[in-house]
Amino acid sequence: MTTDANHRTRRQGPAMLRGRAVPQTTTDQRLLDARGPSDWVHADPWRVLRIQAEFVEGFGLLAEIPRAVSVFGSARTKPGSPEYELAVDIGARLHEAGYAVITGGGPGIMEAANKGCDEAGGLSVGLGIELPFEQKLNAHLDIGLEFRYFFVRKTMFVKYSQAFVVLPGGFGTLDELFEAITLVQTGKITRFPIVLVGTEFWGGLVDWVKKTMLTSGKISPEDIDLFHLTDDPEEAVRVIVDAHVQQARLRDEEEAARAAAEAEGVDGS
Numbered sequence: 075m076t077t078d079a080n081h082r083t084r085r086q087g088p089a090m091l092r093g094r095a096v097p098q099t100t101t102d103q104r105l106l107d108a109r110g111p112s113d114w115v116h117a118d119p120w121r122v123l124r125i126q127a128e129f130v131e132g133f134g135l136l137a138e139i140p141r142a143v144s145v146f147g148s149a150r151t152k153p154g155s156p157e158y159e160l161a162v163d164i165g166a167r168l169h170e171a172g173y174a175v176i177t178g179g180g181p182g183i184m185e186a187a188n189k190g191c192d193e194a195g196g197l198s199v200g201l202g203i204e205l206p207f208e209q210k211l212n213a214h215l216d217i218g219l220e221f222r223y224f225f226v227r228k229t230m231f232v233k234y235s236q237a238f239v240v241l242p243g244g245f246g247t248l249d250e251l252f253e254a255i256t257l258v259q260t261g262k263i264t265r266f267p268i269v270l271v272g273t274e275f276w277g278g279l280v281d282w283v284k285k286t287m288l289t290s291g292k293i294s295p296e297d298i299d300l301f302h303l304t305d306d307p308e309e310a311v312r313v314i315v316d317a318h319v320q321q322a323r324l325r326d327e328e329e330a331a332r333a334a335a336e337a338e339g340v341d342g343s
Contacts, residue, residue, distance in 0.1 A: 080127045099206075123327075126228040129219045132201075136218055136234045139197060142174035143314060144231050146250045147183025147241030149209065160271065160307060161241055167311045168239075174199060176235055176272045178227075179220070185212035192216070201227050232257065237267040237314040242275040255300050259293075267317040268301040276294025276303055 145164065151157050164226035165175050165187035175191035192198040192214040193343025202211050202220035212220040221227040231238075231250065240251050251270075257263045270276045280303055287293045300312050 084123070108131065111128035125223060125226060125276055128221055128223060129229070132219060132226065132230045133233075134223070135217065135235075136199070138175050139199065139217070139234060141172070141236045141318075142176050142197075142234055143168050143237045143239055144176040144235040145187035145239045145241070146178070146220060146243060146247045147182065147187075148243040148247060149180045149182040149184060150244070151182035151186070151242070153186070157183065157242055157272070161186035162193075163307045164239060164271065164310060165192075165196075166194040166239075168314075169194040169196025170314050171311050173236070173314075175233065176201065178202065178246075179207075179211045179215060179218055180209045181212060183243065185214060187239075188212055188214035197259065201230055203227050206221055231264060234265070235316065237269070239269045239271060239310055241277075242272045251301075257298075258300055260299055265300075267314045269313050270303045271305065271307070271310050273303055273305050 144277040145161065145168075147157070147161060151161070160184055164302050167190075168187075169191045174197035175187050176199040177187050179188075179202040184200065186283045188200060189212075197217070198215050199217045200211050200215040200219070202209070202218065203224060204220065204222050211220065219230075228250070232254065238254050239251070240247060251268070258265050258268070270280070279295075283293070284298060286296065288298065302310075304310050304313070
C-alpha cells in the first residue's frame with residue numbers, strides 16, 4: 075500500500091525528486107539553520123559553489139532579455155476570479171507597452187500575468203523557487219528557471235526588472251514589495267516605479283504607512299512617493315511608461331550637459 079509520502083514530488087534545482095527521495099528540509103532551510111552537528115563548517119564552502127552556480131545560471135539566461143516588469147501576487151488566486159483576470163489584462167498591457175513580464179513562475183497571479191503577456195505575443199519569464207510543497211512552473215512561460223535560494227532569485231527580480239507591479243498577495247508578496255521599496259529608498263538601486271494594484275486590498279496598509287510610520291517619523295514624507303496605488307490596469311502601465319520616459323529625458327539632459335562641459339573645457343584649454 076502506498077502512502078502520501080510515496081507520492082510527494084519536489085523540484086530541486088534542475089532535479090525532480092519523488093517519494094522517499096524528497097528531503098525533509100529545503101536547501102534554504104539547511105543553509106540558514108544553525109542547529110545540528112558541526113559538520114556545517116565543512117559543508118558551507120561547498121554551498122558557496124552551488125550559490126555561485128545559481129547566480130551564473132540566472133545571469134547567463136536572463137542577460138539578453140529586453141526591458142521587463144516583474145508582477146507579484148498570490149499563488150492562491152483562482153483562475154477566472156476578478157484578480158486573476160486583472161493580472162491577465164496587466165500582463166497583456168505590459169507587452170503592448172514594450173515590456174517582457176517576469177513573475178515567480180507559479181500559479182495564481184503569477185500564472186495570470188504570464189498568460190496575459192504570452193497570449194498577447196510577449197516574452198514571458200518565470201523564476202520559480204524550491205518549496206517544501208510542489209509548485210510547478212506554469213504553462214505560459216518562454217523562459218523558466220527554478221532556484222534553490224530565495225536571495226538569489228530575489229536578486230534576479232531586481233536586476234532584470236525596470237518596474238514592479240504588485241497585486242494582492244501574502245507574505246511573499248509583501249517581502250518582495252518592501253525589499254524593493256527599501257532598495258530604492260536607500261539608493262541601493264536606481265529608482266524605478268512600484269505600482270500597487272487593488273485599493274481595497276492595499277488601502278489599509280497604505281493608510282498605516284501614512285498615519286503611523288510617517289507621523290511617528292519612521293519614514294520621510296518623500297518616501298510616500300516611492301509607490302503608486304491604483305485599481306486601473308491602464309493607469310498602472312501608464313505610470314511605468316511615464317516614469318521611464320522621464321528617466322530617459324533626464325539621462326539625455328545629463329549627457330548633454332556633460333558633453334557641453336567637456337567641450338567647454340577643451341575650448342578653454
